[in-house]
Amino acid sequence: MRPGSETTGKRSSLALPLLEVSHLSKAFPVRGGLLGRTIAHVRAVDDVSFVLHAGEVLAVVGESGSGKSTVAQLLMHLVSRDQGSIHLEGASVGAKDGITVRQLRRSMQIVFQDSYAALNPRLTVFETLVYGPRSNGASRHTSAMRAEKLLDEVGLDPARFAARYPHELSGGQRQRVNIARALSLDPRIIILDEAVSALDKSVEAQILNLLVTLKRELDLQYIFISHDLNVVEYISDRVMVMYLGTVVEQAATDAIFSRPRHPYTRALLTSKPTIDPRRRTTELPIQGEMPNPMSPPSGCRFRTRCPFADDVCAAQVPRTITVDQAANHQVACHMADPLSSHSRAAGMPA
Amino acid sequence: MATLDIPGGQPDLLRHVRRRRRGTWRRSAHRILHDPVTLLAAAILLAIFLAVLFAPYMTAYDPYVGSALRRLRPIGTPGHWLGTDEIGRDIYTRLLFGGRLSLLAGVTPVAFALLIGGSLGLVAGYGGGWVNTVIMRTMDMFYAFPSVLLAVAICSIVGAGLTNTIIALTIVLISPIVRLTESLTTQIRSLDFVLAARASGASTVSILTRHVLANVLGPILVYGTSLVGLSIILASGLTFLGLGVPPPEPEWGAMLSSLRQAIYVAPINAALPGAMIFITSLCFNLVSDGLRHALDIRAINETGI
Numbered sequence: 085m086r087p088g089s090e091t092t093g094k095r096s097s098l099a100l101p102l103l104e105v106s107h108l109s110k111a112f113p114v115r116g117g118l119l120g121r122t123i124a125h126v127r128a129v130d131d132v133s134f135v136l137h138a139g140e141v142l143a144v145v146g147e148s149g150s151g152k153s154t155v156a157q158l159l160m161h162l163v164s165r166d167q168g169s170i171h172l173e174g175a176s177v178g179a180k181d182g183i184t185v186r187q188l189r190r191s192m193q194i195v196f197q198d199s200y201a202a203l204n205p206r207l208t209v210f211e212t213l214v215y216g217p218r219s220n221g222a223s224r225h226t227s228a229m230r231a232e233k234l235l236d237e238v239g240l241d242p243a244r245f246a247a248r249y250p251h252e253l254s255g256g257q258r259q260r261v262n263i264a265r266a267l268s269l270d271p272r273i274i275i276l277d278e279a280v281s282a283l284d285k286s287v288e289a290q291i292l293n294l295l296v297t298l299k300r301e302l303d304l305q306y307i308f309i310s311h312d313l314n315v316v317e318y319i320s321d322r323v324m325v326m327y328l329g330t331v332v333e334q335a336a337t338d339a340i341f342s343r344p345r346h347p348y349t350r351a352l353l354t355s356k357p358t359i360d361p362r363r364r365t366t367e368l369p370i371q372g373e374m375p376n377p378m379s380p381p382s383g384c385r386f387r388t389r390c391p392f393a394d395d396v397c398a399a400q401v402p403r404t405i406t407v408d409q410a411a412n413h414q415v416a417c418h419m420a421d422p423l424s425s426h427s428r429a430a431g432m433p434a
Numbered sequence: 435m436a437t438l439d440i441p442g443g444q445p446d447l448l449r450h451v452r453r454r455r456r457g458t459w460r461r462s463a464h465r466i467l468h469d470p471v472t473l474l475a476a477a478i479l480l481a482i483f484l485a486v487l488f489a490p491y492m493t494a495y496d497p498y499v500g501s502a503l504r505r506l507r508p509i510g511t512p513g514h515w516l517g518t519d520e521i522g523r524d525i526y527t528r529l530l531f532g533g534r535l536s537l538l539a540g541v542t543p544v545a546f547a548l549l550i551g552g553s554l555g556l557v558a559g560y561g562g563g564w565v566n567t568v569i570m571r572t573m574d575m576f577y578a579f580p581s582v583l584l585a586v587a588i589c590s591i592v593g594a595g596l597t598n599t600i601i602a603l604t605i606v607l608i609s610p611i612v613r614l615t616e617s618l619t620t621q622i623r624s625l626d627f628v629l630a631a632r633a634s635g636a637s638t639v640s641i642l643t644r645h646v647l648a649n650v651l652g653p654i655l656v657y658g659t660s661l662v663g664l665s666i667i668l669a670s671g672l673t674f675l676g677l678g679v680p681p682p683e684p685e686w687g688a689m690l691s692s693l694r695q696a697i698y699v700a701p702i703n704a705a706l707p708g709a710m711i712f713i714t715s716l717c718f719n720l721v722s723d724g725l726r727h728a729l730d731i732r733a734i735n736e737t738g739i
Contacts, residue, residue, distance in 0.1 A: 120567075162632060162633060189633055189634065193633060194630065196626040202626035204627045204644075207648075215634065216636075247451045
């Protein structure tokens, strides 16, 4: 049973989405040679579009190098995007009639994977927590009160932890501080960039429960970046699968886990560890390495590792097809496209 | 680990954190006080500083006036306990007055270089891009010269004298400080806590001082302290070559240079200024090591003092 799933569901398609990301792209220049000229581009994120509705947890999954974290940094405007638009509650970020990056950052915060690197070693927990509000003009007194409340909320006793330095905390405690810091500006969306991946399994469970509680109590939305499909299945309402900078499939969590359409998603689900010994792997695991993002394969980017690759896969970039309206299930694969010339285009199980 | 519980009632978080913060500094001091080597080195430096500062009260002789009748008296001569130099001046007196110029030429260039080099390194490291390229490649040009050669070259262009020595040494010392600051800043600016600070909407100035400088300052100051020793040696070297303070001004390098002629007659006398240079720069290096240890926030707390 996914927490909070009863609050989401059908209403989402009509209401204005909280966050709407369209055609987001970013290419990093690769410099080389004596003069440091740009010799190539790594297309880290290529034409990524998604929406986040109120009350939702959107999971972003994919292998390392699939562009998940770059999406997070683009959303936070820690790196500038080449193309695309980001709308928060209908207001375009960075546009004249929209909202500023600063305003966006008050509504959206990020928690990083490495809990230690994410905390300034010279600042106490208290100083870390008041820094954000103070930078945004809150008074000393207000931010101090707020810091105390935040520590309570993330389950750390203010009297014991406020004066500690990051190295005096355990990994789980540090991640709680990072979550409190993200909450300190009262955001609506929190990006969790592999925020629980580095923790021990037992601590991970505690932090996940904390996140679920906070979401309910504070009316939060999460963008949950992860490669752990078990965790994703537990916490998210929607799942977006990325491969080499592109979105290959996205749908409601149930649809992704019960009826995956893209061969990459199927392979990912196959590699998901299970504790049930009777469940046997029936699909082929993914073969080989991810291609070099500097020169991605033509057509479908997954074709070099896809067991079903056909001529059309090399020739054409697959269209994004909506295969299930109710689950808003979108997939970018020639096999799901009845109009493509792929030999299996009709033969895919529904 | 010190207990953090606050006696009685609801804790006032602000005051509690401040108290603890002071505690960290106190523990840094505590650590220095329990480090006999650093303590001894610091004490020797303090003694040298005080003696040099109050030089006129420490001796009965004039550093410029000698007597041909008592040239090159050995150590332990009554009235001249460190002997006399080649024109009969009291070596103890000249070491005291000479220390003024030597220490000045040792400390000032480092202070200037820290200020200029530190700022340049911070800008280069945090700015990145072409700003970094311009600053760092310029520094590489200076760095390509051996430090002594560069100091000699600058001094021969701008001329001899104390001010010019300080200018020359500042230029020599800037590039290694820029390099260190730049590499530390580059490391720190890509850490997640700086990204988080940017994401929280903090200004660049606030990020630079609160997050970058705070983590860079300790190592740079430690490095700067170790450079004082080098600076004293370089300053003395310049004077030794006749590019520093002109005679008859007392200065350790100049004394070494003039006493060199007497090295076969009175070798111990000739070695005295060199010993002063050696002791002072060694002490600066030892203090620098001690500071690095004491300021390391992790080392302090692991010992649980």
